[in-house]
Amino acid sequence: MPTDDLLQATGKALPVTQAAPAKINLTLHVTGRRDDGYHLLDSLVVFADVGDVVHLSEGPLSLSISGPFAAGLAADADNLCLRAARLAGVEVAIALEKNLPVASGIGGGSADAAAVLRALGANPARPESLGADVPVCLAGRPVRMRGLGEILDPVPTLPPLALVLVNPGKGLSTPAVFRAMTRRDNPAMPDLPEFRDTAALVDFLQTCRNDLEAPAISLLPEIATCLDALRDSGALLARMSGSGATCFGIFADPAAARAAAQALARPQWWVVASGLAPARPLG
Numbered sequence: 001m002p003t004d005d006l007l008q009a010t011g012k013a014l015p016v017t018q019a020a021p022a023k024i025n026l027t028l029h030v031t032g033r034r035d036d037g038y039h040l041l042d043s044l045v046v047f048a049d050v051g052d053v054v055h056l057s058e059g060p061l062s063l064s065i066s067g068p069f070a071a072g073l074a075a076d077a078d079n080l081c082l083r084a085a086r087l088a089g090v091e092v093a094i095a096l097e098k099n100l101p102v103a104s105g106i107g108g109g110s111a112d113a114a115a116v117l118r119a120l121g122a123n124p125a126r127p128e129s130l131g132a133d134v135p136v137c138l139a140g141r142p143v144r145m146r147g148l149g150e151i152l153d154p155v156p157t158l159p160p161l162a163l164v165l166v167n168p169g170k171g172l173s174t175p176a177v178f179r180a181m182t183r184r185d186n187p188a189m190p191d192l193p194e195f196r197d198t199a200a201l202v203d204f205l206q207t208c209r210n211d212l213e214a215p216a217i218s219l220l221p222e223i224a225t226c227l228d229a230l231r232d233s234g235a236l237l238a239r240m241s242g243s244g245a246t247c248f249g250i251f252a253d254p255a256a257a258r259a260a261a262q263a264l265a266r267p268q269w270w271v272v273a274s275g276l277a278p279a280r281p282l283g
C-alpha cells in the first residue's frame with residue numbers, strides 16, 4: 001500500500017514506537033466452560049511498567065525480532081504482530097523488541113498485537129479474534145475482565161504497586177493448563193471495594209484466587225518454588241499470573257521489591273522489579 005493510503009488507513013504517521021506492557025492477572029477466577037471448550041473468566045488485570053516494544057516503519061509487511069527473548073520466537077506469519085497488521089489491513093515493517101519471556105502468562109503475544117493495532121490507530125471490530133487477551137491489552141489500564149476476555153469493566157483506582165515478576169525459565173502451554181483443571185465452575189471474584197492503600201488491595205486479593213495456579217503447578221512444579229521464594233523474600237502476597245508460569249509478588253514499597261529481586265536472582269530465572277504502567281485513558 002502506498003504511504004499516503006497507509007496514513008489514510010491508519011491515521012498515524014510512521015515511524016512510530018509503541019510500548020507493549022506485560023499483563024498481570026492479579027486474580028483469575030475460572031467460573032465455567034462453554035460448549036466450544038473456551039472458559040469463562042473473572043479477572044482483575046493490571047499492566048506492569050516492563051514489557052516488549054514494537055517499532056513500525058514504512059515498508060512491505062515484515063517482522064524482525066531482537067531482545068533477550070528473541071530466540072524463543074519465530075518471526076513467521078503466525079506471529080501475533082503480523083496477524084495484527086493483517087487484521088488492520090496494513091502493510092508495515094515491524095521490529096519487535098522481545099523483553100518478555102514467551103508463553104509465560106503475562107500476555108506477551110497479546111500485548112504485542114495490541115501495541116501494533118494501537119500504533120496503527122486501527123480499531124478492528126473483533127480484536128479477540130487474535131486472542132482472548134488482546135481486548136484487555138488494548139485497554140492497557142486496570143480493568144475487571146470477564147466472559148472469554150472481551151467484557152471489560154472499570155475498577156476503583158488502585159494504589160501504586162511494588163511488584164516482582166519471577167519466571168522459572170520454562171514456557172507453559174495455555175490450552176494444556178486449562179485442560180489440567182479438575183474443577184471449572186468456581187465462584188466469581190467478589191465485587192471490588194475502594195482501596196485506601198496497598199494493604200487494603202492485598203487484603204482484597206487474599207480473598208481471591210488464580211484457579212489456574214494448581215493445574216499449572218501440576219504441570220510445572222517449579223512454579224511452587226517461585227511462589228515460595230517470593231514469599232520468603234518478603235512478598236505480602238505471591239500468586240501466578242494467567243496460565244503461568246510467571247508469578248508476581250506484591251511488596252510493601254519499591255525498595256523492598258528491588259531488594260527482593262536482587263535476592264531472587266537464579267541463573268535460569270527471569271526476575272524483575274516493576275511498578276504499574278501509567279494507565280491509558282479510558283477508550
Ligand SMILES: C[C@@](CO)(OP(=O)(O)O)[C@H](O)COP(=O)(O)OP(=O)(O)OC[C@H]1O[C@@H](n2ccc(N)nc2=O)[C@H](O)[C@@H]1O
Binds near residue numbers: 110133134178
Ligand atoms: C489465560 C489468560 C488469562 O488472561 O492469559 P495467558 O495465560 O494467556 O497470559 C488468557 O485468557 C489467555 O489469552 P490468550 O493467550 O490470548 O488466549 P487464546 O490464544 O485466545 O487461547 C489459547 C487457549 O487458551 C484457552 N482459553 C483461552 C481463553 C479462555 N477464555 N478460555 C480458554 O479456554 C483455550 O484452550 C485456547 O485455545
Ligand SMILES: Nc1ncnc2c1ncn2[C@@H]1O[C@H](COP(=O)(O)OP(=O)(O)O)[C@@H](O)[C@H]1O
Binds near residue numbers: 079107174244
Ligand atoms: N509476538 C509474540 N510474542 C509471544 N508469543 C507469540 C507472539 N506471536 C505468537 N506467539 C505465540 O503465542 C503463544 C503464547 O505466547 P504469549 O502470549 O507470550 O504467552 P501467554 O499467552 O502465556 O501470555 C506462544 O507459544 C507463541 O508461540
